[in-house]
Amino acid sequence: MNNFVFYSPTEFVFGKNTEVQVGALARKYGAQKVMIVYGGGSVVRSGLLDRVKQYLQEAGVAYCEMGGVQPNPIDGKVYEGIQLCRREQVDMMLPVGGGSVIDTAKAIAAGALYDGDFWDFFIGRAKVVESSRGADYPGCRKRGFGQYGNYQDRDTPKTGSLCPRAFASRIFHHES
Numbered sequence: 001m002n003n004f005v006f007y008s009p010t011e012f013v014f015g016k017n018t019e020v021q022v023g024a025l026a027r028k029y030g031a032q033k034v035m036i037v038y039g040g041g042s043v044v045r046s047g048l049l050d051r052v053k054q055y056l057q058e059a060g061v062a063y064c065e066m067g068g069v070q071p072n073p074i075d076g077k078v079y080e081g082i083q084l085c086r087r088e089q090v091d092m093m094l095p096v097g098g099g100s101v102i103d104t105a106k107a108i109a110a111g112a113l114y115d116g117d118f119w120d121f122f123i124g125r126a127k128v129v130e131s132s133r134g135a136d137y138p139g140c141r142k143r144g145f146g147q148y149g150n151y152q153d154r155d156t157p158k159t160g161s162l163c164p165r166a167f168a169s170r171i172f173h174h175e176s
Contacts, residue, residue: 019052020055022052023057024055026059026094027059030091032089033061033062033063033064033088033090034062034090034093034094035090035092035094035108036052036056036063037069037095037096037104038065038067038069038101039067040069073103075118075119077104078108078118079118081105081107081111082108085109090112093105093108
């Protein structure tokens, strides 16, 4: 067996009705303005999105939102999110949904503080050293994290790579 050290600074909050903690957790990590990223289907129909917004408001955490993320997300949604993140001066991403929503939020977090095209991270032209959460990630290695379509004229593979730590290290899972 090889010796190794595993360090995972992510806080996972799982369980029924855990969304009641979202405002307190956002405050705990110093969020001034949160961007809620979601798809739209069950998150809206179940009332979860409204509850998340309510708990953020009760905690005094400002938010903006971007819905409409679809399975196998398109890069246009990431560009839209990057613009919104910059305009609204977001300092924490809050994906409410599944893998595509989380992947999209990670790409937005990385791209929001980068002057180039977010796609540079996926094709190896750039490395994530900072995300919208503001933490430094020196020496971050590329790992597969997400797929994006609608590449316009790009001759790139569909599977991209993005440092997993580029995303705010808080993951919230709601179990209904």
